[in-house]
Amino acid sequence: MRVPLMTAREVIVVGGGLVGALVAFTLRQAGADVLVLDAGRRGAAWRAAAGLLTPDGEGLTGTALHAEALDSLRRWPALVAALDRASGQPVFYREGVRRQQAGGGEAVTPGEARLHPPSVVRAARAGAEVRRAQVLALHPGPRGVTVVADAGGWTAQTVVLAAGVWSAAFGVTVRPVQGQALLLESPADVGAVYGPPTRGFSRYALSRPDGVYVGATARASWATTPDPHAARWLRGVAGQLVPGVTAPVQTRLVGLRPVTPDGMPLVAPHPGLPGVLVATGHGRHGALLAPATAARVLALVQAGVPA
Template sequence: MQQTVDVIIVGGGVIGCSIAYHLSARGIRVRVLERNRIASEASGAAAGMLAAQAEFIESAPLFEFARHSRAMFPALAADLKERSGIEIGLVQQGLLRIATCEQDVIRYHAQAAIQQQWGEATQWLSAVEAKEMEKALGSDVYGALYLEQDHQVMAPSLTQSYAKAASDLGADICEHTEVYELIREGGKVVGVRTQDGTHYCHHVIIASSIWSQFLLRSIGYDLPLYPVKGECIAVKTNTPLIRKTIYTDDCYIVPKANGELLIGATVTPHTYNRQVTVGGILALMDVAERLIPSIRGAEWSRTWSGLRPKTPHGMPYIGRHPQLDGLMIAAGHYRNGILLSPLTGIVIADLIEEKEPVADLSAFQIPSMRWTKEHQMTGVRS
């Protein structure tokens, strides 16, 4: 079976679906191939924080990319609701980055000064002021940075809305379709093979999170990525405990539009084991209870884990492959795929249309690698 489209996107997470949406909106014929279901991996497990300021303090290129992407969400939420009918659960209450010791106070004052130089709204709150803003906070709070633009969404809903809007615009969304091989003719990737046949195209975009590296090895290319497991908890309360996201280095608590409080996330690198552990949950609950003592009385809802794709330098890979024509990669967004999804989709669409991207991608370059002998580029279809 031979099926030809303009662009094949491997991966039905938030990055792949954002790319599909933005390409489809430009009239480009797209096919998304997802081995499970849309949002079944990291995008379905994410807390959905748009924490451009809380996350990115020291990395100027990523901070600039992140805040540019964050600014798109209010308009994006309205557009996706109109096109797909799905609410993405945008909550615009901001975030409190909590100081839990004197060292945090010093560090956060310095970070506030840096962000104010960038023109970002950043306010330091004393412990008293922080507790006035969120009365459920406990006595361990030394103060907080109030980041009023760091909002949040429902991550699975965002991913599903991208996919539905793309489909309505003409994209093929193919679930339960695993890509097991890239087709290469000389120095160009021209399609993929799946269990249901061969799909040819002009461009292949690899956006399958941590699984991207395994598919790329089918052509002898080893993309530096590794998994970081994150375990999470959701609880419910009869009345809302907090309105804003509570964020520390060890724990975040996110009040969702559906009434849940999401508590996360543990950090376990270099494992594909998805088990939720007693130790991980106890560690999260210990920090969460110190931040918000009344959370002890919340109703237990659910637990889960996700595998986040991280690169050695902490920057995602976004752009064209340096050695193979027709191949693009958008992977390694670690725990910020939700936040970075709008701008990632737009810049990949710009590259497909051979336009100058709206954002600088120089910090996100895909590394060149040595090819194994059996996969050297010979002009013979692999």
């Protein structure tokens, strides 16, 4: 397929989800010329994400991700303020996440919070150049990286590959872990609450501007259609965590979380494509870790991606 080449750019971000949009926003705030190419794929993880910013709720204490999670959590308030100033759009950031204890009672970790991922993406994309395009190939060369897409072609000094699980098409070792959640039609303010894990699944419910969110399942799958068995289990979770909320289901959400073999996010130069940075593999922690990832990408771009 012959694709006409378009204007050269400083940075092209492949993937406009929560991680990609915040990477692009951070680069733009630093003065970079950025183009975002997003395929708008069904099953993109951010569309089904809860938006919980909870290292303790996610059981990260003592793990290899804990320090990065705490760093990212500290970065969120300033990033929220920058998004608000730049876009004038709220992201519904709220502090306060309760954790039910197995033996009874609740615990709260100061600074843990929640936000609304679709609103974050909209705010981060506001004012950015975003093209609907599925990237087909990346070709490094002496004058930068040529990006071939179904909607045209571009060149860039640096490409940031933030396409979630679809980054696997470009030689990144990442696999999908499907997560399902429910969004209930309820104006009730239930705050945000974690229940003790059941059969390895995290259980949580939180109020968002679009309803009460209840999650979440996890299984290795590329499927992007809801499973009725998962919906029934999630209804049971809702009854356990917020027993007074009996609202009907507004939406059944399905997202494909990108997971690396060691479970650690991959934010580094691509091992085989000079001029390409990779920012994916965040699993279920994309919203929590996105600020630290964006800061790391900015540092790598400013330092110059190894050729």
